[in-house]
Amino acid sequence: MATGDIHTSKQGDKWVNRVEGNERAxxxxxxxxxxxxxxxxxxxxxxxxxxxxxxxxxxxxxxTYPRSRDPRSSKG
Incomplete structure (x- = not known):
């Protein structure tokens, strides 16, 4: 399973989800x-x-999922 971030974007007349690093939606x-x-x-x-x-x-x-990985949610 690909582990890159997920990008939701407009492509032509539809919306697609693409794993970062992959060519295809x-x-x-x-x-x-x-x-x-x-x-x-x-x-x-x-x-x-x-x-x-x-x-x-x-x-x-x-x-960011899970939230614990989000640098903005850390203390300090």
Whole structure:
């Protein structure tokens, strides 16, 4: 199983989830919300970061799973 971060982005007329480092999409969805939900599930299963892109390709948000890996949640 690939261990790279999951990227949800617009590709043509659909939204796709792609594991970082892979050429092909892991799955597709007609809406951003559906793709984002699938991407989140993939990231949780793999314990990686989920990077959600805006329609223009820029990064809209990042979520790290499990949360303990998120550097912003550490004390100090």
């Amino acid at each position: 892991s799955n597709t969805a007609p809406t951003k919300a559906e793709a984002q939900a699938k991407g989140k599930d993939m990231a949780i299963q793999r314990g990686t970061e989920h990077v959600v892109h805006k329609q223009d390709g820029t990064i809209g948000e990042r979520n």
